[in-house]
Amino acid sequence: MQANDVRLLRAAAIPTILVGLVAVLVAAFVDGGKGALGAGIGVVAVGLFFAIGLIAVAYASRISPTMMMIVAMASYFVKLLVLIVLLNTFADTDTWSPRAFAWTVIVCTVCWTVAEARGFMKLRMLYVDPETKVPGMPEERGGRA
Secondary structure (H helix, E strand, O other): OOHHHHHHHHHHHHHHHHHHHHHHHHHHHHHHHHHHHHHHHHHHHHHHHHHHHHHHHHHHOOOOHHHHHHHHHHHHHHHHHHHHHHHHHOOOOOOOOHHHHHHHHHHHHHHHHHHHHHHHHHOOOOOOOOOOOOOOOOOOOOOOO
């Protein structure tokens, strides 16, 4: 991962963890241990879901922009399938609070998305190459050609 990718991951993960801790405390107050467990699982699910995607795309960016999009879509599809399987597997469980899980996932997803967008805007990364060479054009040396 490049330094920008690490900064972006940190910019999104830290606020999400803090919001997640608040969600766990609120869920523990409202629903007890089951609420805290549901909220904790929600925080971990959101963190893993978004971090895996960001890391996968960061590594694919070394290859090509086309590969970035392919990896982004493939990782999203795989994560979504895994999430569906896990939710269906634990649909009838009463070990944790589904309400606390759901609200925590929603709140942490919004937090991650906003924090990641804010972190990306603060990167001040160039999105064009300022010294592009056009194929077939002679290089200018000291003046106009």
